[in-house]
Amino acid sequence: MIEDLALFGYSRYGRLDDKVYPAIIGQGHGINYTDTDIEIMGDRIPRQILYPSKIKQEILETDKLVIVPNGSELVRKPKDLVRTIMGIHSRYGFSKLIFISGISDPYSIPALVYLGVSFFDESLLQMEGSMGYRFTPFGVEKTDHDVSSENSMFLSEMMRDIQRSISNGTLRDIIEKTVISSKAAEIIRIADYSYYQDFEGVFPARTPYIKANTIEDLYRPDLIRYRNYISESYTKPDLDIALILPCSARKPYSRSKSHQKVIGSLGDLRKFIHEVIVTSPIGIVPRDLEETYPARFYDIPVIGLWYEDEKVMMKRMMRSYMDRNRYRKVIAFIPEDLDFIVDAIPYPHEVIEFRSSNLQRLREVIQREVSGGKGINQKIAKYDSVMRYQFGEWISPLVSGYTIRRNYNQDMIVKDGKILFVYNENLGKFTINKASADMFVKNGKFLVEIDDFKPTSNVYAMGVVDATEDIRQEDEVVLVHNGEIRGVGIAKMPARAMIELKKGIAVKVR
Amino acid sequence: MVNKDLALFVRSLMPDTKGKGDPDRPVSMWNELDRLRGFPEKTTVVIFRTRGCSWYKFSSCSMCGYFNDTQDVTEENLYHQIDHVAATLNSEVVKVFTSGSFLDPMEIPDQVRLYFYDRIGSKISKLLVESRTEYIRPERMEELKKIGIPVRIAIGLESANDYLIENSINKGSTFRKYVDAANTARKYGMEVRTYLLFKPPFISEKAAMTDIIDSIRKIRDLTTDVSINPMNIQKNTLVEYLWKNGLYRPPRLYSLAKVLMDGIKIGPEVISYPTGGNKERGVHNDVFDDRLLDLIVKSSLNQDITELELYMESLDLSSFWNMIEEEDRAMVQVDFERMIRQALSAVPEI
Numbered sequence: 001m002i003e004d005l006a007l008f009g010y011s012r013y014g015r016l017d018d019k020v021y022p023a024i025i026g027q028g029h030g031i032n033y034t035d036t037d038i039e040i041m042g043d044r045i046p047r048q049i050l051y052p053s054k055i056k057q058e059i060l061e062t063d064k065l066v067i068v069p070n071g072s073e074l075v076r077k078p079k080d081l082v083r084t085i086m087g088i089h090s091r092y093g094f095s096k097l098i099f100i101s102g103i104s105d106p107y108s109i110p111a112l113v114y115l116g117v118s119f120f121d122e123s124l125l126q127m128e129g130s131m132g133y134r135f136t137p138f139g140v141e142k143t144d145h146d147v148s149s150e151n152s153m154f155l156s157e158m159m160r161d162i163q164r165s166i167s168n169g170t171l172r173d174i175i176e177k178t179v180i181s182s183k184a185a186e187i188i189r190i191a192d193y194s195y196y197q198d199f200e201g202v203f204p205a206r207t208p209y210i211k212a213n214t215i216e217d218l219y220r221p222d223l224i225r226y227r228n229y230i231s232e233s234y235t236k237p238d239l240d241i242a243l244i245l246p247c248s249a250r251k252p253y254s255r256s257k258s259h260q261k262v263i264g265s266l267g268d269l270r271k272f273i274h275e276v277i278v279t280s281p282i283g284i285v286p287r288d289l290e291e292t293y294p295a296r297f298y299d300i301p302v303i304g305l306w307y308e309d310e311k312v313m314m315k316r317m318m319r320s321y322m323d324r325n326r327y328r329k330v331i332a333f334i335p336e337d338l339d340f341i342v343d344a345i346p347y348p349h350e351v352i353e354f355r356s357s358n359l360q361r362l363r364e365v366i367q368r369e370v371s372g373g374k375g376i377n378q379k380i381a382k383y384d385s386v387m388r389y390q391f392g393e394w395i396s397p398l399v400s401g402y403t404i405r406r407n408y409n410q411d412m413i414v415k416d417g418k419i420l421f422v423y424n425e426n427l428g429k430f431t432i433n434k435a436s437a438d439m440f441v442k443n444g445k446f447l448v449e450i451d452d453f454k455p456t457s458n459v460y461a462m463g464v465v466d467a468t469e470d471i472r473q474e475d476e477v478v479l480v481h482n483g484e485i486r487g488v489g490i491a492k493m494p495a496r497a498m499i500e501l502k503k504g505i506a507v508k509v510r
Numbered sequence: 511m512v513n514k515d516l517a518l519f520v521r522s523l524m525p526d527t528k529g530k531g532d533p534d535r536p537v538s539m540w541n542e543l544d545r546l547r548g549f550p551e552k553t554t555v556v557i558f559r560t561r562g563c564s565w566y567k568f569s570s571c572s573m574c575g576y577f578n579d580t581q582d583v584t585e586e587n588l589y590h591q592i593d594h595v596a597a598t599l600n601s602e603v604v605k606v607f608t609s610g611s612f613l614d615p616m617e618i619p620d621q622v623r624l625y626f627y628d629r630i631g632s633k634i635s636k637l638l639v640e641s642r643t644e645y646i647r648p649e650r651m652e653e654l655k656k657i658g659i660p661v662r663i664a665i666g667l668e669s670a671n672d673y674l675i676e677n678s679i680n681k682g683s684t685f686r687k688y689v690d691a692a693n694t695a696r697k698y699g700m701e702v703r704t705y706l707l708f709k710p711p712f713i714s715e716k717a718a719m720t721d722i723i724d725s726i727r728k729i730r731d732l733t734t735d736v737s738i739n740p741m742n743i744q745k746n747t748l749v750e751y752l753w754k755n756g757l758y759r760p761p762r763l764y765s766l767a768k769v770l771m772d773g774i775k776i777g778p779e780v781i782s783y784p785t786g787g788n789k790e791r792g793v794h795n796d797v798f799d800d801r802l803l804d805l806i807v808k809s810s811l812n813q814d815i816t817e818l819e820l821y822m823e824s825l826d827l828s829s830f831w832n833m834i835e836e837e838d839r840a841m842v843q844v845d846f847e848r849m850i851r852q853a854l855s856a857v858p859e860i
Contacts, residue, residue, distance in 0.1 A: 049677045049712045050842045052757050055519045069841035072849045101841040105853040123839040139858035182856040
């Protein structure tokens with residue numbers, strides 16, 4: 001029986017019988033070869049002729065597994081390989097585990113796990129060991145002796161690390177930072193470029209932290225998801241002067257030294273202006289979203305230079321952001337390396353170089369521009385933005401007129417005397433309260449339909465009847481049964497997985 | 511009986527153009543050693559240039575590229591080819607090949623065949639002709655009997671396993687048809703030579719070895735001798751396509767030696783004269799071994815494997831057999847060493 005302990009997108013960490021996956025299996029451990037059959041994880045398939053993909057792409061199916069037999073051939077053409085695996089996802093969903101046979105490049109395994117493969121056979125890897133190819137963390141060494149046992153150690157450590165990173169939510173970082181093999185790089189890029197929609201549909205709403213050390217990070221599904229939101233959906237607070245600022249290493253930006261100086265210098269003027277931070281790989285961060293994921297949860301190497309790809313991304317994003325959010329005036333307080341962004345601002349603008357000595361001038365320029373304008377409550381603006389970002393536009397009219405109550409060092413959204421949401425400052429998100437659950441039921445958002453029971457600590461996939469499509473792993477959700485609210489919690493699987501799977505934790509109940 | 515996907519793919523690789531060459535001359539003619547009369551002796555091989563195998567109209571066998579030699583030859587051309595052979599023949603034993611079946615009347619018309627028997631039959635004391643099973647019929651057998659010399663009919667069974675015939679070799683035949691044809695031939699006093707193909711595509715070398723031995727067991731009472739033909743890669747064939755793409759490796763000499771030795775122990779006479787041996791396109795070890803190839807041919811001609819056995823025993827083949835075992839575990843068969851080299855070229859070298 002398949003029992004998932006953790007998911008990360010399509011990647012699964014769990015147990016099938018006694019075997020922990022993802023895993024490399026072979027004779028005596030997971031596979032039993034006989035003259036007439038191959039028994040894989042207890043499922044028997046007869047020995048048969050299997051053609052290469054040029055004649056026919058063969059996919060075998062057993063009780064628990066979907067088998068891609070021609071891995072050795074497919075890995076040479078990552079496009080075909082990724083298409084094949086994605087085809088399996090759309091056909092089988094999470095109902096079976098994927099086994100790919102014939103992988104000989106051990107460094108492609110992390111990328112293949114990211115695609116959603118759970119089992120690999122060791123036959124070609126064994127051949128390599130006996131041919132003297134020694135696997136190291138940096139590449140392959142050709143030796144003149146049998147290195148099978150050293151390789152087995154390397155592989156089992158690698159698989160353990162992959163398993164751990166699935167359960168820790170860091171798999172994406174791991175696979176990006178271990179692109180030893182050009183084929184692995186191709187697999188990730190193809191998945192990112194050509195299958196964004198599929199990956200977005202299962203990619204967690206948040207991960208612990210993004211170490212954006214490589215250019216691949218630009219195309220992380222969660223970052224594209226964020227950038228699309230800012231470009232296509234986000235609406236600014238009711239302010240018509242924008243101040244563009246560079247990012248800082250410390251997050252949220254406003255706690256950094258550089259931002260503190262700006263904040264200190266502008267003082268009360270801040271409630272008349274909309275601060276917008278420009279950065280990579282996430283592009284644009286309105287101040288009101290700086291505490292949320294991903295804005296608060298990433299690091300980049302900073303050298304005062306940007307890659308062309310990053311510039312194009314930032315400019316394009318700024319352009320579509322500005323097209324949807326009109327300003328009377330834009331003031332860019334930026335270092336020279338960000339000057340390119342000015343091309344993307346369609347409104348009257350003024351550039352002031354980002355230096356302490358220019359803070360006085362910045363203040364004067366803003367003072368001049370805001371005269372007579374109206375200010376806003378920055379906290380309300382922040383919570384409005386975060387709620388819309390987290391739950392969707394639909395929430396705005398339902399909470400309008402709320403007040404903020406502070407209790408036990410936490411801000412709470414209160415309306416008609418009821419606590420609707422509690423703000424978690426460390427995570428930059430709201431948690432749903434019983435009092436607001438009804439809004440979700442009425443609007444059909446973030447709902448998990450469960451069997452008739454009273455959820456306590458965990459809801460297992462077995463108990464899930466249905467789930468709304470908007471649910472990603474780590475999203476806040478409402479548990480219902482026949483329209484009756486049964487609890488609130490955090491999703492531990494994307495919607496499709498909790499519907500299809502029989503085992504594993506679907507929702508952690510609060 | 512036919513795997514459509516496979517047959518169509520093979521078809522798609524066959525060229526539309528016909529072969530070149532003088533239609534009044536055979537494709538080729540040479541002398542070699544064989545033991546059709548029970549001892550090694552000079553034997554002439556002639557390959558007539560014909561319109562080719564009837565099967566080419568639909569597809570071809572996965573390893574067969576003889577269609578490359580076919581032309582729209584006329585009856586007149588065939589008479590000239592026979593005259594040429596009659597004029598140059600210098601041995602008592604003749605093996606006649608075509609790019610198809612000598613006994614197929616569409617390929618060699620009845621009157622041409624009779625002309626051949628007339629011109630050549632009188633000059634020789636032993637004849638071998640090749641044919642697909644469907645042309646081994648009583649009237650043809652009567653013809654052959656009339657020549658008055660012992661005749662051996664060579665049939666390409668390739669494998670006694672119909673699953674392989676259909677899904678790997680694409681022969682468009684069955685073991686049943688072979689059995690019937692062999693019985694018909696024997697009924698008319700013909701000898702039978704049976705060709706087995708060693709290492710058809712898509713199966714492991716280990717499975718191929720098993721198949722040869724299984725096949726020999728099934729046919730040992732039906733055939734005079736068995737000729738094991740290790741794969742050689744011919745132009746425009748499925749096997750060539752696979753080979754070029756790293757999806758096929760010809761068998762190793764070690765494995766051929768093993769099946770030859772085992773075959774001789776259980777079978778009737780078993781021979782192997784590998785075409786393309788110790789060449790990239792033919793049977794070869796990773797390191798070419800001329801001595802082993804010579805021993806295989808020598809053992810075949812003498813039906814004596816003493817020397818071959820001694821040589822094989824002198825080698826430490828444990829890692830080779832481990833590799834064969836490991837290859838057998840792969841679900842899709844490829845040229846593993848090439849595939850591995852290619853895959854690891856994507857990775858930095860230390």
